[in-house]
Amino acid sequence: MTESVSATAHPAPCPPAPGAERYVALDLANSAVALPGGQLVDLLDTPGAAQDWLVRRGLAPVDAGLREICAARLRALREQIRALLAARVGDRPAPADALDAVNDALTRAPAASLLHWSADRGLYRAAAHPTTQIVEHALAALAADAADLLTGPDADRLTACGSAPCNRYLLRHGRRHWCSTRCGDRARAARAYARRTGRTEES
Known part of the structure; x- marks a missing residue:
């Protein structure tokens, strides 16, 4: 069973995976981190955490005032992007619902203030609700x-971290299949333990 851990209680579970500094969508996909012991750190688990994540990546102003519905949309896009990454890494067809979600995010960002009419004001132009518009633009940027x-x-370099239980994706450099030094150390320790166990069983 996976136990969710607050991002504020565990703000930096590991450094960004290789490639996340170049692709913010990869960083988004890795914003729910599986840790040993069945723990999961979600860096978008609250509206405040989601807003901080967007602000640090230049996708929202510090006074955006994100609500839970906006944070939930960001988390939903994350899961659809993860589904597309998993399909690409596993050489499987892209899930239709994930494609639809990303395409929807790509086309939802308003390009201009729209024309409206009301009895007291007549014709006027206005943008969507400011917070909603911020989120739409952020989701569109992430989807793009x-x-x-x-x-x-870089798509051919995409891979999943090879150290269980890590669930992060990265851009492979050479033969490296780990998202961090910690995951690499854990994978090497697991292999060494398996070799020792195998020799013990044979003797």
Whole structure:
């Protein structure tokens, strides 16, 4: 059973995975981190945490005032991007619902203030609700970044971290299949233990 841990209680479970500094969509996909012991740290678990995440990546102003519905939309896009990454890494067809979600995010950001009419004001132009508009633009930017990653030259370097229980994705460098030094150490320790166990059983 996976136990959720507050991002504020565990703010930095590990450094960004290779490639996350270049692709913010990869960083988003890795914002729910599985840790040993069945723990999961969700960096978007509250509206405040989600807003901080967006602010640190230049996708929202510090006074955005995100609500839970906005944070939930960000988490939902994360899961759909993860589904597309998993399909790409596993050489499987892309899930239709994930494609629809990313395409929906790509096309929802308003490009201009729309024309409205009311009895007291007559014709006027106004943007959508400011917070909603901020989120729409952030989701569109993240979706576009995911599309660029999945269709660009770096797509062949995408891989999943090879150290259980880590659930993060990264861009592979050479033969490296780990998202961090900690995961690499854990994978090597597991292999060494398996070899020792195998020799013990044979003797």
